[in-house]
Amino acid sequence: MGDLLAIVLSGVVTYVTRVIFLISKRLRPPQRTLRYLPLVGPAVLGAIAVPGILAPREVFSLPETIPAVVAALVTFALFRWTKQIVVGLVGGLLVWWGLLWAVAALGWA
Amino acid sequence: MSTAPPTDRERTRSAVLQGIRDAVMIVLGYIPFGLAAGAAMAQTDVGPAVSIASSPIVFAGAAQLVAIQLLDSGAGIALVVATVLIVNARHLLYSASLEPHLAGWTRGQRMAGAFLLADPVYALAITRFERAEGAGSRAEQLGYYFAAGLTCLVGWTGLTTLGVFLGGFIPGWVPLELAIPLTFLLLVLPLIKDSAGLVAAAVGGLAAFLAHGLPFGMGLLVGALVGLIAGGVVLARTAPRDPDAAPDARAEVGHG
Numbered sequence: 001m002g003d004l005l006a007i008v009l010s011g012v013v014t015y016v017t018r019v020i021f022l023i024s025k026r027l028r029p030p031q032r033t034l035r036y037l038p039l040v041g042p043a044v045l046g047a048i049a050v051p052g053i054l055a056p057r058e059v060f061s062l063p064e065t066i067p068a069v070v071a072a073l074v075t076f077a078l079f080r081w082t083k084q085i086v087v088g089l090v091g092g093l094l095v096w097w098g099l100l101w102a103v104a105a106l107g108w109a
Numbered sequence: 110m111s112t113a114p115p116t117d118r119e120r121t122r123s124a125v126l127q128g129i130r131d132a133v134m135i136v137l138g139y140i141p142f143g144l145a146a147g148a149a150m151a152q153t154d155v156g157p158a159v160s161i162a163s164s165p166i167v168f169a170g171a172a173q174l175v176a177i178q179l180l181d182s183g184a185g186i187a188l189v190v191a192t193v194l195i196v197n198a199r200h201l202l203y204s205a206s207l208e209p210h211l212a213g214w215t216r217g218q219r220m221a222g223a224f225l226l227a228d229p230v231y232a233l234a235i236t237r238f239e240r241a242e243g244a245g246s247r248a249e250q251l252g253y254y255f256a257a258g259l260t261c262l263v264g265w266t267g268l269t270t271l272g273v274f275l276g277g278f279i280p281g282w283v284p285l286e287l288a289i290p291l292t293f294l295l296l297v298l299p300l301i302k303d304s305a306g307l308v309a310a311a312v313g314g315l316a317a318f319l320a321h322g323l324p325f326g327m328g329l330l331v332g333a334l335v336g337l338i339a340g341g342v343v344l345a346r347t348a349p350r351d352p353d354a355a356p357d358a359r360a361e362v363g364h365g
Contacts, residue, residue: 007176010163010167018223022223040337085138
């Protein structure tokens with residue numbers, strides 16, 4: 001019962017962080033910060049994506065990082081070309097798997 | 110031979126379907142993480158029902174994992190809740206960022222929408238609402254947001270449930286760790302519209318990488334804040350200070 005209560009309360013505080021600026025005119029971010037809000041998306045999503053690309057399996061090393069970075073570049077190129085998320089994702093994963101296989105086959109891992 | 114323009118109902122229906130399609134793509138990218146998260150939760154002494162319930166209740170993967178692991182280690186409720194609050198503090202930025210776009214929604218719609226405001230839902234919504242052709246009517250906005258949000262919620266809950274019961278069967282030789290970072294890379298690309306956005310994403314990413322070792326997932330929050338500051342410096346140096354030209358001018362619209 002205690003575990004479930006902890007999860008429910010965790011859900012409540014999570015909801016508060018999501019709703020706090022949406023429920024009232026009085027609760028607003030400071031006026032001077034409003035012009036910077038369009039940067040929130042790039043900053044937060046970049047902070048999620050980049051660490052996972054540089055160290056995809058919690059390891060930052062040439063055999064781990066180079067294939068992931070190349071796969072990310074391929075993903076970027078495929079998305080620019082096709083505008084399809086799934087094409088970029090599948091293409092990037094295929095390239096990553098291929099490079100991981102090559103690294104292992106060459107004994108660089 | 111000309112065709113009649115789509116009606117409001119048809120445009121809303123199209124937005125709903127687009128929201129579902131976009132969210133399904135995201136859920137596909139989440140398969141490895143969702144299954145792995147469910148499998149990790151199943152390894153603890155916390156009951157499977159509580160682990161599964163954490164998905165629809167908290168709807169934030171990293172925070173769920175941290176909470177379940179803390180409970181497994183015997184942590185008290187206060188510590189678990191405080192840690193989840195820290196891990197999810199970035200959602201404050203999401204609500205502040207979306208507020209100008211949701212100004213035309215009723216209070217009840219905004220309160221309901223906030224429940225779905227997880228990472229991928231924010232990414233889909235902000236991309237849609239800031240696209241060059243506009244966010245569409247309020248009905249289209251609502252249709253897209255709730256279709257995408259509910260699809261992500263159902264998909265995430267389904268994946269973690271599968272992970273709790275089947276996670277041990279995923280072969281270890283199938284590397285899928287890069288799927289989530291690539292998914293978020295694909296989500297951030299449409300949001301980078303100028304040098305300030307590029308700097309915010311790049312610096313935020315590198316800072317988060319350098320801060321990765323911080324406890325409670327704080328590296329992500331630190332990285333995001335550093336990226337915000339760096340992008341803000343570039344914006345302040347490059348963009349005109351015309352308040353009417355700023356996208357946030359929409360924030361002046363009153364709430365319903």
